[in-house]
Amino acid sequence: MKLITEPNFRDRDDRGLWPYARGDEFYEMLIEAHRDLDEAGSAMLNSKLVLLLANHVGELAVLREAIEAARAGIEPAGEAPTPSLDR
Amino acid sequence: MLATYAYPKYAYRRPVELDRPDTARAPVAVVGAGPVGLAAAIDLAQGGTPVILLDEDDTVSVGSRGVCYAKRTLEILDRLGCPQPAGRGVSWNVGRTFFDQDEVYRFDLAPQADEQRPGMVNLQQYWLEQYLVERARSLPALDLRFRNRVAGVDVRPDGVRLRIETPDGEYALVADWLVAADGARSPLRGMLGLDVDGKVFRDRFLIADVVMKADFPAERWFWFDPPFHRGQSVLLHKQADNVWRIDFQLGWDADPEEAKKPDNVIPRIRAMLGPEREFELEWVSVYTFQCRRLGDFRHGRVLFVGDSAHQVSPFGARGANSGIQDADNLCWKLGLVIAGKAPASLLDTYCVERIRAADENIANSTRSTDFITPKSRASLVFRNAVLELARHHPFARALVNSGRLSVPTHLHDSPANTPDAESFAGRMRPGAPMDDAPVAGPAGDWLLPHCGGRFTLMLFTDDPTALAPATRNALARLAQGEVPVEILLVSPPAAWPGLPGAASAPDLTAPGASIDGGASVPGVRRVCDLRGLVAERYDGRDGTCYLIRPDQHVCARWRRFDAEAVKRALARAIAAKEPAA
Numbered sequence: 001m002k003l004i005t006e007p008n009f010r011d012r013d014d015r016g017l018w019p020y021a022r023g024d025e026f027y028e029m030l031i032e033a034h035r036d037l038d039e040a041g042s043a044m045l046n047s048k049l050v051l052l053l054a055n056h057v058g059e060l061a062v063l064r065e066a067i068e069a070a071r072a073g074i075e076p077a078g079e080a081p082t083p084s085l086d087r
Numbered sequence: 088m089l090a091t092y093a094y095p096k097y098a099y100r101r102p103v104e105l106d107r108p109d110t111a112r113a114p115v116a117v118v119g120a121g122p123v124g125l126a127a128a129i130d131l132a133q134g135g136t137p138v139i140l141l142d143e144d145d146t147v148s149v150g151s152r153g154v155c156y157a158k159r160t161l162e163i164l165d166r167l168g169c170p171q172p173a174g175r176g177v178s179w180n181v182g183r184t185f186f187d188q189d190e191v192y193r194f195d196l197a198p199q200a201d202e203q204r205p206g207m208v209n210l211q212q213y214w215l216e217q218y219l220v221e222r223a224r225s226l227p228a229l230d231l232r233f234r235n236r237v238a239g240v241d242v243r244p245d246g247v248r249l250r251i252e253t254p255d256g257e258y259a260l261v262a263d264w265l266v267a268a269d270g271a272r273s274p275l276r277g278m279l280g281l282d283v284d285g286k287v288f289r290d291r292f293l294i295a296d297v298v299m300k301a302d303f304p305a306e307r308w309f310w311f312d313p314p315f316h317r318g319q320s321v322l323l324h325k326q327a328d329n330v331w332r333i334d335f336q337l338g339w340d341a342d343p344e345e346a347k348k349p350d351n352v353i354p355r356i357r358a359m360l361g362p363e364r365e366f367e368l369e370w371v372s373v374y375t376f377q378c379r380r381l382g383d384f385r386h387g388r389v390l391f392v393g394d395s396a397h398q399v400s401p402f403g404a405r406g407a408n409s410g411i412q413d414a415d416n417l418c419w420k421l422g423l424v425i426a427g428k429a430p431a432s433l434l435d436t437y438c439v440e441r442i443r444a445a446d447e448n449i450a451n452s453t454r455s456t457d458f459i460t461p462k463s464r465a466s467l468v469f470r471n472a473v474l475e476l477a478r479h480h481p482f483a484r485a486l487v488n489s490g491r492l493s494v495p496t497h498l499h500d501s502p503a504n505t506p507d508a509e510s511f512a513g514r515m516r517p518g519a520p521m522d523d524a525p526v527a528g529p530a531g532d533w534l535l536p537h538c539g540g541r542f543t544l545m546l547f548t549d550d551p552t553a554l555a556p557a558t559r560n561a562l563a564r565l566a567q568g569e570v571p572v573e574i575l576l577v578s579p580p581a582a583w584p585g586l587p588g589a590a591s592a593p594d595l596t597a598p599g600a601s602i603d604g605g606a607s608v609p610g611v612r613r614v615c616d617l618r619g620l621v622a623e624r625y626d627g628r629d630g631t632c633y634l635i636r637p638d639q640h641v642c643a644r645w646r647r648f649d650a651e652a653v654k655r656a657l658a659r660a661i662a663a664k665e666p667a668a
Contacts, residue, residue: 024488
């Protein structure tokens with residue numbers, strides 16, 4: 001099995017829905033889960049979420065691919081930082 | 088004053104009520120002659136309901152404001168007899184979203200070919216209002232009163248008493264029904280003490296409309312973190328008359344008065360367009376926004392439509408578009424109630440259906456805004472992670488949210504629908520807004536203009552001459568009922584003798600084109616499904632019929648025509664207890 005990188009969010013009845021609708025719903029749930037958390041709380045939530053989903057996926061080949069895709073483009077600490085989007 | 092547009096000044100006329108000793112009464116008054124109030128008044132008047140439209144001003148929208156008009160709105164404008172914005176405006180379907188310098192997401196609003204109207208037309212709001220005013224003034228049943236300001240309102244069980252100020256003094260008017268289309272700051276809402284719930288976004292945006300000659304394509308372009316406006320977003324839209332809309336995100340701490348000064352605006356635009364591009368500033372404005380709605384859109388005899396009922400962020404063009412769809416949903420119902428052909432409870436279905444639509448629009452525009460303006464550190468990190476992943480991975484591109492553009496709500500949960508008893512493929516379920524398709528018929532080359540403004544029974548028949556006499560009689564009786572149901576027979580090209588092929592249109596100019604070449608049945612029309620696309624989109628087979636509402640939404644469908652079933656579905660759609668005899 002390979003890592004799915006095509007849009008894959010879905011629900012029971014998606015007839016007539018716009019293709020972005022389920023992804024947007026998930027994203028809203030995710031951001032909502034972080035409401036009122038400080039940075040440490042958010043990091044803990046993210047870590048727990050990654051572990052739960054990783055266990056659900058289970059297959060090490062897929063998880064390895066996901067870790068590589070996530071790590072791509074992130075500079076190791078100490079080198080030139082990527083431009084910040086902070087405002 | 089704008090360089091590309093001269094504001095019309097509409098004449099004020101002294102209202103007759105000022106010279107009458109008694110208080111005048113009207114079946115319905117609409118307050119606010121913006122796009123939504125104008126659409127509502129036109130819809131009521133052309134449906135035969137006399138209407139008074141009150142506006143405190145004597146011209147159209149100041150500044151370009153609303154820009155994007157969606158396919159469903161364009162179809163409603165067709166139904167209202169309004170000139171198409173596309174005549175002067177800019178039709179487009181494609182939106183591109185960039186992160187830094189790379190394109191990370193692209194959408195196309197025209198997923199289905201062969202519909203008459205494009206996904207979106209950009210036109211400055213003042214032009215649309217001018218077109219609507221012209222249409223409104225051509226309708227004898229529509230009394231459009233400029234410089235008539237509502238100063239007081241008293242909602243009573245038997246009518247709404249208005250106190251109206253004019254340059255010549257005050258008069259009173261009692262309206263059986265009042266449509267409040269008086270905008271986001273709705274004075275009527277304030278006078279009635281109604282609260283609106285929702286959230287305010289802590290961000291500011293600068294709108295600059297510039298006049299320039301540029302050959303950028305007619306597309307919506309949106310940047311996250313571009314080199315010319317670091318750390319913020321920018322949106323570019325093409326409008327009519329070489330006017331371009333540029334929308335810069337400023338952040339919450341920006342000083343709106345400072346940001347608006349040309350000395351501060353021009354360098355931003357120069358950074359974006361390059362030093363050699365010549366342009367002129369047409370209009371500048373700084374805005375913040377809220378997503379909120381009234382708890383209920385009906386308060387006794389007052390009905391709220393458009394921004395007075397609900398507000399969204401501008402990302403997605405869901406403001407004016409949803410407001411015009413409110414009017415589309417409300418006016419046929421109000422017309423039936425005023426004519427005594429439906430109970431007042433029919434208006435509650437307006438609330439159910441359009442509150443659902445408002446919630447969908449608010450949800451979509453809130454999600455877009457949360458992506459564009461992340462509220463928390465975690466939200467910002469996720470947003471940037473999505474943008475980074477979007478460079479390589481399709482799933483992340485689909486999560487990039489710079490605005491989900493206005494599409495009509497499918498009213499599948501409405502109590503006005505009759506649920507399917509048989510199985511159908513496709514998306515034309517009860518509650519769906521009609522899909523268009525090419526046809527040949529008395530109302531032209533498209534399906535939608537053959538429906539709307541009244542109930543229609545769309546009956547697919549391979550051979551209209553084979554319809555049994557009893558069926559013809561039942562169809563004719565429906566067409567002549569108290570709430571008439573016009574019959575639209577849809578047949579394939581094979582049913583048209585003398586038609587050489589699907590490519591050429593049969594002559595169907597007679598409004599009551601007969602079923603069989605014999606005696607014409609009033610209220611029955613035929614269209615030729617030239618390329619079979621009506622049958623395909625509606626899963627229509629010989630015998631299939633669809634009951635279509637006056638607002639071009641499906642409300643029931645069957646595989647076989649049964650007059651009693653149609654009557655029951657009609658009664659349900661108009662909230663009547665019993666089918667009319």
